[in-house]
């Protein structure tokens with residue numbers, strides 16, 4: 029007999045209805061006006077005071093009866109520019125826009141978790157900051173941080189849950205350390221000297237130089253970075269030349285680098301820059317490289333994983349259904365986790381029989397709604413587990429202070 033599980037079970041219909049409504053009316057990043065309003069009204073009805081941040085972001089506080097730390101629970105609101113191909117009654121009514129990453133479920137799960145937590149206010153030994161973040165697919169976390177989402181009151185820890193089709197339905201993916209990759213996007217311009225293909229000695233051929241750069245760059249991954257530090261480097265676009273018998277003036281190369289660890293000052297992208305410049309020089313070419321960091325790596329805090337592990341095992345009902353998981357996609361939750369201890373949990377929803385095994389961002393993406401109550405439970409039980417641990421730590425510290433006075 030688990031009262032929280034039972035309560036969430038009773039709210040399952042409401043949970044699914046909320047998700048299907050968001051699914052039917054998906055909104056792109058920073059256009060989540062309808063979604064944000066529904067979230068706001070729902071929280072206000074629960075007696076939670078709400079605030080707006082970065083236009084369509086919604087936050088609310090649940091104050092526990094006892095003073096204690098502030099735990100932030102985060103969901104994301106935005107959909108993607110994808111045309112839905114699912115033939116379900118709640119398919120997207122907005123042409124070319126679709127919840128193809130499961131953020132509709134995240135929003136619904138956190139709303140219902142808020143309802144359960146409000147009902148347990150008197151038992152909470154701390155405060156919950158609910159954060160519904162806009163524009164996850166395009167780095168919406170940082171603007172919220174800049175507007176102070178982690179302050180007033182100061183957030184002590186953060187939890188996020190992502191519905192995940194690569195994991196089987198009902199399993200929970202939870203690991204310490206790097207769980208989603210950092211992402212750098214780069215562009216290299218290799219400039220030569222155009223000319224006639226019959227007289228290559230009168231030209232400087234940027235195609236040869238660019239080809240050499242593409243091949244030489246592979247050694248960053250295989251010979252300069254430990255194989256214990258997962259790194260991918262891919263060129264996604266090569267452009268140069270106009271005709272078969274002309275040596276072009278320049279070639280441009282574009283690509284991405286992903287790392288499943290915090291690369292600090294030893295950035296793979298700077299190693300690529302060094303190789304590109306030296307190789308270009310060997311070919312008498314000039315080389316310019318630009319890059320920007322789209323996401324930093326998402327690193328799960330060891331203690332927060334410990335806190336969530338007991339909750340996850342309880343939610344999954346079987347410890348074998350809590351599995352280690354990391355992947356090379358990116359998430360802007362990493363920005364929160366870089367500033368306060370954070371944990372990001374993957375909730376498996378892959379089930380071929382239910383056709384919920386399609387990849388994220390695919391036009392056939394869909395989720396197994398039967399796992400959504402587990403997401404609600406993860407938020408609720410994770411919060412209780414966190415407050416319990418923090419209370420034990422502060423009690424231990426108090427006892428140590430007292431014994432220190434002797």
Ligand SMILES: [Zn+2]
Nearest residue numbers: 129165388389
């Ligand atoms: Zn996504």
Ligand SMILES: [Zn+2]
Nearest residue numbers: 129130131164
């Ligand atoms: Zn997502």
